[in-house]
Amino acid sequence: MRLGLGPIALEMATRTQLESLAGAAVAASFDAVWVAESRAEGVGGGLAAAAMLAQAVPIRVGAAVDAGLYHPLYLAEDIAIADLTSGGRIEGLLRHADVAASRYEAPTERAWWEEFLNVLAGALSGAHIQFDGAHLRVPARIEANQPAPERLALNPRPAQPAVPIWVESTETGLEHLARDLGFGIANHFQRGSSVPAATGRWPGMLLCPGDVQANALLVAAGESAGYFVIAAESPEEVADAGRRLAGPLRMPDLPAWITSQ
Amino acid sequence: MRLGLGIFGMQSVPQRPDHHVKLYRDVLEDALLAESLHFDSIWLSEHHFWFDGYCPADIAVAGAILGRTTRLGVGTAVMLLPMHSVQKVADDAATMSRLGGGRLSLGVALGYRDAEFDGFGVRRKDRGKLMDAMLPRLEESCRAAEPRVPLYVGVATAVAAQRAARLGLPLFADSTMNPAELRGMLDAYNTAAAAAGVTPPRTHALQRDVFVTDDRGRDWAMLLPELRYMRRQYGGWSFPQETDETVPAYLQRLELDIEAKLKNLIMGDAAHVAGRLREFEALGFDLIVCRSQFGNLPRESLHRAIRGLSQVRDMVSP
Numbered sequence: 001m002r003l004g005l006g007p008i009a010l011e012m013a014t015r016t017q018l019e020s021l022a023g024a025a026v027a028a029s030f031d032a033v034w035v036a037e038s039r040a041e042g043v044g045g046g047l048a049a050a051a052m053l054a055q056a057v058p059i060r061v062g063a064a065v066d067a068g069l070y071h072p073l074y075l076a077e078d079i080a081i082a083d084l085t086s087g088g089r090i091e092g093l094l095r096h097a098d099v100a101a102s103r104y105e106a107p108t109e110r111a112w113w114e115e116f117l118n119v120l121a122g123a124l125s126g127a128h129i130q131f132d133g134a135h136l137r138v139p140a141r142i143e144a145n146q147p148a149p150e151r152l153a154l155n156p157r158p159a160q161p162a163v164p165i166w167v168e169s170t171e172t173g174l175e176h177l178a179r180d181l182g183f184g185i186a187n188h189f190q191r192g193s194s195v196p197a198a199t200g201r202w203p204g205m206l207l208c209p210g211d212v213q214a215n216a217l218l219v220a221a222g223e224s225a226g227y228f229v230i231a232a233e234s235p236e237e238v239a240d241a242g243r244r245l246a247g248p249l250r251m252p253d254l255p256a257w258i259t260s261q
Numbered sequence: 262m263r264l265g266l267g268i269f270g271m272q273s274v275p276q277r278p279d280h281h282v283k284l285y286r287d288v289l290e291d292a293l294l295a296e297s298l299h300f301d302s303i304w305l306s307e308h309h310f311w312f313d314g315y316c317p318a319d320i321a322v323a324g325a326i327l328g329r330t331t332r333l334g335v336g337t338a339v340m341l342l343p344m345h346s347v348q349k350v351a352d353d354a355a356t357m358s359r360l361g362g363g364r365l366s367l368g369v370a371l372g373y374r375d376a377e378f379d380g381f382g383v384r385r386k387d388r389g390k391l392m393d394a395m396l397p398r399l400e401e402s403c404r405a406a407e408p409r410v411p412l413y414v415g416v417a418t419a420v421a422a423q424r425a426a427r428l429g430l431p432l433f434a435d436s437t438m439n440p441a442e443l444r445g446m447l448d449a450y451n452t453a454a455a456a457a458g459v460t461p462p463r464t465h466a467l468q469r470d471v472f473v474t475d476d477r478g479r480d481w482a483m484l485l486p487e488l489r490y491m492r493r494q495y496g497g498w499s500f501p502q503e504t505d506e507t508v509p510a511y512l513q514r515l516e517l518d519i520e521a522k523l524k525n526l527i528m529g530d531a532a533h534v535a536g537r538l539r540e541f542e543a544l545g546f547d548l549i550v551c552r553s554q555f556g557n558l559p560r561e562s563l564h565r566a567i568r569g570l571s572q573v574r575d576m577v578s579p
Contacts, residue, residue: 013360039348042351042355043356045324045357047318047321047324048356048357049360050324051325052324052357054325071346074346074349077309077321078320078321080317081285081317082318082324082325084282085285085289086325087286088282104348105348139379140379142378142384144386145378145384146375147501148375148379155310155311155312155317156281
């Protein structure tokens with residue numbers, strides 16, 4: 001089981017607040033701290049903010065990004081550079097931000113989102129890619145652009161052989177594609193819901209409210225591993241969540257008395 | 262006069278390859294050194310899809326530097342705006358300016374390498390039109406950001422300067438322009454600003470190749486392969502090999518360009534460099550970003566040059 005803090009909304013957060021919450025996450029034995037951009041409100045820079053936060057804490061840092069709003073190679077480059085600056089501690093959560101599409105003059109068709117994920121996965125794989133879709137042609141091989149190669153590669157590559165990236169599940173068809181491309185699946189916790197099935201070595205992710213109880217998460221996980229990202233708004237809430245969740249998630253049948261003092 | 266330190270591309274160059282994890286660790290160390298020596302700022306450069314891993318995502322690096330430092334400014338020198346989503350740039354910059362306490366600056370320019378435009382599905386020939394459309398939007402966003410994001414327009418030609426002038430934006434002049442060319446460009450800028458009814462900024466920014474040394478012979482031998490690689494790379498992007506041109510003929514053509522560009526390098530002891538920089542200050546440049554990192558210099562040599570440049574800073578802005 002893995003335990004993350006956040007995603008902390010970047011809308012109102014200051015650097016001091018981010019570092020305070022992240023420091024509390026380290027002290028409470030969280031595995032990762034997450035930040036979230038909100039491009040519908042003009043708040044971008046999720047990966048840059050993650051790169052910033054990674055300088056303050058030794059744990060992994062995740063960025064929940066509004067994807068599908070601009071060319072996927074820019075996202076691939078942001079991921080690679082944030083990962084390199086952090087020494088390989090970056091994780092990602094892709095959210096399909098239809099609500100921000102008009103600000104970005106981005107397509108909203110399902111096919112665009114699928115092509116976006118395909119190109120992103122291809123670029124991050126290190127392959128020399130060529131992609132021909134209805135929305136995306138990579139490289140574009142525009143006749144007026146000469147010389148331009150038939151294929152391109154993301155350079156530099158991320159530090160990690162495979163950066164763990166989850167896609168927020170919105171529909172079954174998309175979930176299948178995301179899995180086929182090697183992305184983990186994330187969902188919002190609801191009472192009675194299950195952790196999404198793992199993709200390869202990436203466990204399913206559940207985005208959880210701050211007051212969630214360990215038993216509910218263990219039930220959601222069943223026989224599987226789970227990655228639980230817990231919302232918290234203050235260092236005290238972070239500490240409380242850590243005390244409540246870290247032990248039971250890491251050891252089956254942890255006696256309650258051991259953490260009750 | 263403010264001195265910035267630059268420009269960092271985190272390249273694993275053929276003559277001195279390194280893993281990129283180390284190169285990014287190095288630039289964070291360099292930023293800390295720059296902050297400890299009271300430089301105004303550190304500046305990052307951008308290119309895409311190049312085998313040496315030239316940094317393609319400046320704002321992500323800026324985030325790491327802002328996280329590692331507390332006072333140092335961080336700038337892009339320059340971001341190749343027409344290839345980007347201007348909304349993404351604006352939103353990223355506004356957020357990082359807020360988180361970084363107003364320490365982020367943007368320098369933006371056209372870009373020129375066809376393969377980069379092609380990667381993002383943009384016609385290189387459209388770059389001027391795109392810049393015309395994007396720059397006002399970005400200027401508005403940078404002005405509205407809290408704290409405001411200083412925005413500079415990277416230029417190497419009078420036409421590009423005139424575009425900036427119409428918006429009253431300060432220039433970030435290219436390192437390859439000599440004083441006469443800079444004077445001509447500033448004249449064109451001021452004329453265009455007056456025609457547009459715009460009050461021009463009092464000062465501009467300039468990039469210069471600068472290497473402070475107390476042993477020119479030793480350091481020139483060390484620098485020359487690095488400078489040659491850098492200039493061959495930029496020259497190769499600016500003037501691609503023609504289809505009917507042999508490789509030897511092409512390299513000869515590039516060599517002429519390299520020789521011309523190397524003449525603009527300012528190299529010498531601190532007093533010499535300070536004197537040369539004051540000439541540019543007199544032209545109207547109050548921020549000079551001194552490029553002392555060419556490719557991937559030996560760490561000891563780079564740090565010696567940076568410390569030497571801090572002596573220059575003490576002389577020009579005590």
